[in-house]
Amino acid sequence: MIYREKVEMKGFTGSCLCRAITYNSNTAPLRTFNCHCEDCRKCSGAPYLTNIFVKEDDLYIQGTLKSYIHQSESGNKITKKFCDQCGCQMFSLNEGRPGLVRIHAGTVNELLVIKPQGDVWVSKKIPSIKIDESLDQFQKNFA
Ligand SMILES: [Zn+2]
Numbered sequence: 001m002i003y004r005e006k007v008e009m010k011g012f013t014g015s016c017l018c019r020a021i022t023y024n025s026n027t028a029p030l031r032t033f034n035c036h037c038e039d040c041r042k043c044s045g046a047p048y049l050t051n052i053f054v055k056e057d058d059l060y061i062q063g064t065l066k067s068y069i070h071q072s073e074s075g076n077k078i079t080k081k082f083c084d085q086c087g088c089q090m091f092s093l094n095e096g097r098p099g100l101v102r103i104h105a106g107t108v109n110e111l112l113v114i115k116p117q118g119d120v121w122v123s124k125k126i127p128s129i130k131i132d133e134s135l136d137q138f139q140k141n142f143a
């Protein structure tokens with residue numbers, strides 16, 4: 001029984017575009033949200049960003065990341081981590097959520113791991129972007 005639980009415990013892996021940076025998470029995502037805030041749009045160049053949250057301690061990263069630090073709308077310091085070769089934006093750290101890391105879901109290798117439970121910052125959404133009405137929606141961030 002214990003053996004079987006171990007087998008079913010799901011981690012996942014990922015990389016940047018050029019694969020100079022690779023990572024693996026020891027655990028399944030804690031939560032996953034599509035974020036429509038301007039920071040996520042501007043940093044990724046995409047109409048919205050799907051973020052997977054895991055504990056920092058469960059994430060193992062190989063390769064050299066560059067950092068860019070900025071302030072979120074709520075005033076927290078945000079650190080964006082990206083590949084210094086291909087520029088792929090991979091991770092975000094928010095001082096307001098210590099111990100957690102946001103993985104940008106487009107970098108994940110195992111596509112079935114990416115299961116958003118809702119959309120946040122819907123108030124900032126690009127009007128033409130359709131969202132899944134069956135998922136939770138938050139006008140701002142989740143609590
Ligand atoms: Zn790269």
Ligand SMILES: [Zn+2]
Binds near residue numbers: 035038039040041049
């Ligand atoms: Zn965002």
